[in-house]
Amino acid sequence: MYKVMIVDDEPKLRNGLRTLIPWESIGFEVIGTAASGKEVLRSFDTQLPDLLIVDIRIPGMSGLQLIQEIRTLGIPMRYVIVSGYADFEYARTALQLGADGYLLKPVNKDEMTSLLVNVREKMVQERQQQSSGRSDHRSKEWLIYSLLSGSSNLDESTVQDMAIEYELNWPEYEMVLVEFRGEASKSEAEIHRFREQLADVFNRQKRGVVLDTAAYIALLLKNPLEREQEKAELYKELQQHLSGELRPYITVAAGGKVKQLLEIRQSYTAAQSLLEKSFFYGEGAILCPDTTTANLSHMKIPERCDLPDVQEWGFRLFYLIDVGDGGNLEPLLKNAAQIYMNKGCSEQEVKKAFFQMINEVMRRIPEKTWNEANLASSPAQFLSSIYGHRTLARLIEDVLSVLEKLSIVSGSSGQHSEIKKMLDFIDRHFAENLKLETLARMFNYSSAYLGQVFKNKTGEYFNTYLDKVRIQKAKEWLAQGDKVYEAAEKAGFSSVNYFYSKFKKYDGKSPSDYQKKMKTDGSG
Structure with missing residues (x-):
């Protein structure tokens, strides 16, 4: 089965093409769909289609630009263009780029099926030529992409032959991935310039191969990064090729060395995993498999500790x-x-x-x-x-x-002393659900110790002091004419009955009697 990807920004059309054509009966398998060019390029990290069914009008880059980008990357692939526009220039450009056909929407089932049968015959002929040793249509980049995506059906002997042909038969290999986050991801022209400069340097110095996987810029190194100095030097070199505005947004990860070209996917996925967790590492250096996450707390956190509320x-x-x-x-x-x-x-x-x-x-x-x-x-x-x-x-x-x-x-x-801070805080927040345990955590004391210190300094237990502050505040509201339940609620008491008991305990009379006395004293 030959692998197909359908690219269209309209879900209805993507699904329609997927169900309209009898793919399996004519030798194809639809491995996925995409809504944009970037989504297609990003998918190459995990799979490489043999055939792309692509609409002219897709977000970000047109279908034609997508084909040009794939050709620039050196990935051999066949294309069928679909479009809602009967434009001769579109068709001519598509055919110049090597497209196998140009169909107008709505797609006719018989017309599309016939075209796909012809495309499949060409692909069969190419595969037969490949098996007889004629692989000149392939490229070094195609080989690396195939190995990284895991979509290659090449056996070890064929890979070794191609490695010799493309001068990739090195003793060791390592994948390094460069990722741009945040605002930097919008600077496509600057990132493209960075990739081109890097590729030129690596090609001239025969240090490796530079690829663009859409999600990352990937470096296949001929000499793995063994020493810390080598990692620091490469990181510095990458920074030097970048403009000052982009430098803070770069994250780099190395996946570790492997002995065979067939194993570079292992190094790639290790680097990819590091980038996915880069938030938990430090900055300013290349992340490696032996890099440890930042140790932020000097306190020993219990293993069974619950997540913070x-x-x-x-x-x-x-x-x-x-x-x-x-x-x-x-x-x-x-x-x-x-x-x-x-x-x-x-x-x-x-x-x-x-x-x-x-x-x-x-x-x-x-x-x-x-x-x-x-x-x-x-x-x-x-x-x-x-x-x-x-x-x-x-x-x-x-x-x-x-x-x-x-x-x-x-x-x-x-x-203020810590006790003075506590008193000030209680005076401002007496109506809230204050507890000694909460203040103890705030000041990094045990509640028992802080309770004793509070008693020594104020002469009162914490709860007694808090009750008295609340009673005093309630008196002020009662004197102003508030109802008893209103004063109780404002002062932070959970119930009127509890307020009554506490008020009588500390003042010797009930809130009602206190309010009557205040009115009598005021009128006298």
């Missing part, structure tokens, strides 16, 4: 900012990140969790505090930037920088 951890971050304790923000952020890493979470899962945690902080930060911190972005821009970071370490660094500035503004009233 984003609301709780976000509130803990806010606590630290609100009391001006910026020093404890970094370990809290790093501990959370380390837990996500230990659990094997993906890059997107980690970014989503950090977004939710920081959003909890932003919801509570007063606009005045944000403005006084003189930050370059708005809260919305700051939150959205979380998804744009290339590494976890840089994400933490940038988030920490903003939170520390907010902390400085919040805590600028002076250098």
Whole structure:
């Protein structure tokens, strides 16, 4: 069976072609469909079709441009063009590029089937010529693409013969992949220039082969990167070929050496795996199979530790900012990140969790505090930037920088002792569900120890002190004429009955009696 890919940006037409033609009965197998030229090129990482059925009008690059790009890459492939436009220039250009046919939409089943039968006869003849040793239509790039995609049916002997023919019979091999992320992916012309320069250098110096796989720029190295110095030198060389604007967006991974050309797919997939996990590594160097992920936390994280509750951890971050304790923000952020890493979470899962945690902080930060911190972005821009970071370490660094500035503004009233910070915090947040355990985590103490320190400094147990603050606030509202249940709710009491019992315990009278007395005293 010959492999076919259908390329059209309209799903209805893609599916229609797939079901309209009796592919198997005429010797073809549809291995996939694509909506754009980039999607086709990206698919070459895993499979190479023998025949492309491609529409003229597809997003990004036209069908004709796609054919030109594939020809530039040196990949032998046959093409059938379909179009909704009866344009002679389109047809002539397509035939000049080697297309086997040009059909107008809507495609006629019999016409298409007849054309495909003729194309298959040509492919059979070519395959017979190949088996008799005539492989001049192939290229060095085609051979490498075939091996990387795993779509090659070549046996070891044939690969060895072709390696000799294309001067690829080296003692060892290694695949290095270069990826551009973020804004750099839009600079197609600059990336193309980079690839061309690199290919020219590697060809002249006989160091290897440079390919463009759409997702990456791939380097097949003749001399694997054995020493750290060699890795550093190659990384520096890649940087030198790039414009300054693109350098921060490059990520490079090497897949390790292999002994045979047939094994380069192993090196390729190893490098690909490193790139997929590059968020968890450092920057400024080539990632290799022996590279370890960043160790962010100095605290030993228990293996069975649960994932952070984003609301709780976000509130803990806010606590630290609100009391001006910026020093404890970094370990809290790093501990959370380390837990996500230990659990094997993906890059997107980690970014989503950090977004939710920081959003909890932003919801509570007063606009005045944000403005006084003189930050370059708005809260919305700051939150959205979380998804744009290339590494976890840089994400933490940038988030920490903003939170520390907010902390400085919040805590600028002076250098309070930790107990003074707690008292200030209680005075501002008495109506919330405050617990000693939460404050203990915030200040990195055990709740038992912090409770004892609080008692020694204030003369009161934490819960007693909190109750008294709430009672005092409730008195103010009762004096202003609030109903008892209203004062209880504002002060943070869970029920009116509980409020009554606590009020009578600390004041000696009920809230109602207190309010009556205040009215009597006021009228007298």
